[in-house]
Structures are given as structure tokens and as C-alpha cells.
Amino acid sequence: MFKLIRNYREFTAGPIMVAASWSIQTATSGKVWFWVGVGVFALAFVIWFLSWTNGPLCDPNSPFQGHGVWHLLSAAAVGCLYKYFRAEEGTQTT
Numbered sequence: 001m002f003k004l005i006r007n008y009r010e011f012t013a014g015p016i017m018v019a020a021s022w023s024i025q026t027a028t029s030g031k032v033w034f035w036v037g038v039g040v041f042a043l044a045f046v047i048w049f050l051s052w053t054n055g056p057l058c059d060p061n062s063p064f065q066g067h068g069v070w071h072l073l074s075a076a077a078v079g080c081l082y083k084y085f086r087a088e089e090g091t092q093t094t
Contacts, residue, residue: 033081051069
């Protein structure tokens with residue numbers, strides 16, 4: 001699988017960079033963070049699923065470890081949801 005993803009750092013950093021640039025352009029809406037978080041978590045889930053034992057991303061001798069990427073992307077998704085909840089905090093009416 002490592003042959004398919006030649007530069008795994010760009011593969012993992014790409015969605016995070018896209019999310020950051022998108023959020024800068026639409027900083028007035030907290031809902032962007034929600035959808036970016038959902039998308040990043042969906043990508044993390046796919047990588048987690050494909051990195052099971054004997055899966056396409058399962059290669060113990062590779063520097064690209066699907067389980068590690070899953071941890072990083074899940075953390076990024078939690079960060080996005082944190083930003084979403086912080087942005088939505090002041091918009092509720094009582």
C-alpha cells in the first residue's frame with residue numbers, strides 16, 4: 001500500500017490544511033468546523049478500517065501506519081468539533 005501513497009505526510013496533512021484554509025475564508029460560520037470535522041473523521045474511519053490485520057494498509061514494515069494516521073485524524077476531528085462548539089456557543093437564544 002505504501003507504493004500507492006508515496007508521500008504519506010502530504011496525505012495526512014492535506015485534509016487538515018484544506019480545513020484550515022477553508023475555515024479562514026468562512027470564519028463567520030461555525031458550521032464549517034462541524035462539516036470539516038465530520039469529513040476528517042470519516043476519512044479516519046476509512047483508514048482505520050483499511051488498516052486492520054491483512055488489510056490493504058496493513059504493512060508492519062512500512063513507515064506509514066494506518067492506526068497512527070487514524071489517531072492523528074481523529075484528534076484533528078475532535079479539534080474541529082471543539083472549534084464548532086466554541087463558535088456556536090454565543091449564537092443560542094434563551
